Amino acid sequence: MTDDDRVFKALADPSRRFLLDLLFTRDGRTQSELESELEMTRFGVAKHLKVLEEAGLVVVRRSGREKLHFLNPVPIRQIHDRWIDKFTEHQVTALIDLKRQLEEEP
Amino acid sequence: MTDDDRVFKALADPSRRFLLDLLFTRDGRTQSELESELEMTRFGVAKHLKVLEEAGLVVVRRSGREKLHFLNPVPIRQIHDRWIDKFTEHQVTALIDLKRQLEEEP
DNA sequence: TTGACAGGTGACCAAATGGTCACATAACTT
DNA sequence: AAGTTATGTGACCATTTGGTCACCTGTCAA
The missing domain is CATH 1.20.5 (Single alpha-helices involved in coiled-coils or other helix-helix interfaces)
Known part of the structure; x- marks a missing residue:
């Protein structure tokens, strides 16, 4: 799969777009903080975040056992x-x- | 399905993005002209163009039995x-x- | 008017996708 | 050390999606 394919596929899902909306209003949130905003199990949210990360739309920084998420506009x-x-x-x-x-x- | 959902779903497919690329270089092409650029039956291309049109990414103008396609950047x-x-x-x-x-x- | 040309419809199938769960690892807290 | 908290993995299933085909309508040209 090409890079741009990953980006467009990532954007194709409404839950993932909502996650980007959340990060647009405030960056640097943990995975569990984002989970609490969606009506979905944490597994679903984690999967979506992974897709966004692999597309480069979200970049992460580990801090202990937490994972902080940032929106990448590029x-x-x-x-x-x-x-x-x-x-x-x-x-x-x-x-x-x-x-x-x-x-x-x- | 919401408007923005249609747009993002439309962009999620590489063939449809290629069609937009074609229209970006030159607007106003007919369906059969676009078909000749893809390695796919005309039915597949027609389906993709319909998706792009319903998303508002492509606008069409009929001219006799031909259908002219234009890229909408909005x-x-x-x-x-x-x-x-x-x-x-x-x-x-x-x-x-x-x-x-x-x-x-x- | 007869044939060729441009495009549309609905059914169909294989493949990809979204979501959940059982299970597992690593880090902080007391 | 023991319990709790944050996150990771792989299997699994229902639904959606991409592509093709048989068949149809409308338009142009000889």
């Missing part, structure tokens, strides 16, 4: 750069910002 | 914005640019 940015060039980036960010403004107004 | 940018804030974006783009420079030099 693969996400590479997805972006694969299909959005500099010119298109300006257009699409402007479009998204405009859409957000229109939705905020009454 | 969902890709939204993936980016979900896990990369403005501050992190500067850091990670700088990091990727640096990495690219180092790899180019002898």
Whole structure:
């Protein structure tokens, strides 16, 4: 399996995306801390974290018997750069910002 | 199935990513034109294109009996914005640019 | 109008995936 | 030392997914 295949497969599951959301709001959480946020056995969560780690979307640091998890934004940015060039980036960010403004107004 | 689920599931397959790559280099291709690029029956390609279309990653325009396909960058940018804030974006783009420079030099 | 061309539908099967469990190891606490 | 806490492994099963095929509809050209 290629690197990018691992990344996209990892992102394909909603539970794993939720784990990334959790780490986006606050980094450096332990596995058991993350387990408590999902309605799933710890085995399931551990498996998902392993997939995210092998994809490089999450990096870990061991501290004693604990495992701290951190979000790695690099693969996400590479997805972006694969299909959005500099010119298109300006257009699409402007479009998204405009859409957000229109939705905020009454 | 939620919208974002459709997008990530669509991106999880290498054949579908290859189709996006093809449309990134040149937009507006017909289905049969895309079929000729994949080692797969036309049914397989049609199925993949349908998945991409339902995810909003590809938009189509009918022209007679032909179906023209265009890449839509918006969902890709939204993936980016979900896990990369403005501050992190500067850091990670700088990091990727640096990495690219180092790899180019002898 | 007859045939060739572009695309669509539903059934089908092999392979991959998500989730759980029994069992195991290593580190902190008292 | 003994119990508790944090995490790891491999087997297992139900569901989903990728790909193919027989068959069908609509469009263009001679």
